[in-house]
Amino acid sequence: MSEQESHGGCQCGAIRYRIDGEPLMAAIYHCTMCRRANAAPAVAWAMFQESQVVFSNGPPAAYASSPGATRGFCPVCGTQISFTADYIPGLIDITIGSLDHPEMVAPNLHYWDAERLPWVHFADDLPRYPEFPPVA
Numbered sequence: 001m002s003e004q005e006s007h008g009g010c011q012c013g014a015i016r017y018r019i020d021g022e023p024l025m026a027a028i029y030h031c032t033m034c035r036r037a038n039a040a041p042a043v044a045w046a047m048f049q050e051s052q053v054v055f056s057n058g059p060p061a062a063y064a065s066s067p068g069a070t071r072g073f074c075p076v077c078g079t080q081i082s083f084t085a086d087y088i089p090g091l092i093d094i095t096i097g098s099l100d101h102p103e104m105v106a107p108n109l110h111y112w113d114a115e116r117l118p119w120v121h122f123a124d125d126l127p128r129y130p131e132f133p134p135v136a
């Protein structure tokens with residue numbers, strides 16, 4: 001697999017990041033916490049090693065959405081950028097929607113499907129896990 005470099009950031013440009021290499025995982029999340037944080041019916045996240053992600057203007061603002069879990073967002077425009085948690089040490093989720101080229105990172109599974117809104121349907125054959133996938 002060739003080494004790729006990706007860029008992304010928030011809507012206003014105050015938060016910018018560079019990512020080296022491929023994601024460990026990319027998925028559509030249907031959990032209620034992500035839904036609320038993003039005010040969206042579902043959220044696409046890509047998971048990376050924290051060392052792959054460099055924030056060029058400093059890290060996003062942090063909100064502790066639950067014990068041991070932090071959501072990073074732009075304090076100016078409010079764009080959701082990242083998720084880190086004690087249960088995934090050394091890893092960081094980045095919102096695929098904040099990438100400059102989100103079309104380059106396709107989700108390969110759905111999870112927390114048990115909390116999916118009844119009117120949300122994706123026309124794909126990707127695996128769907130009721131809660132966390134087997135490997136997180």
Ligand SMILES: [Zn+2]
Pocket residue numbers: 010011012013014015074075076077078079
């Ligand atoms: Zn912003």
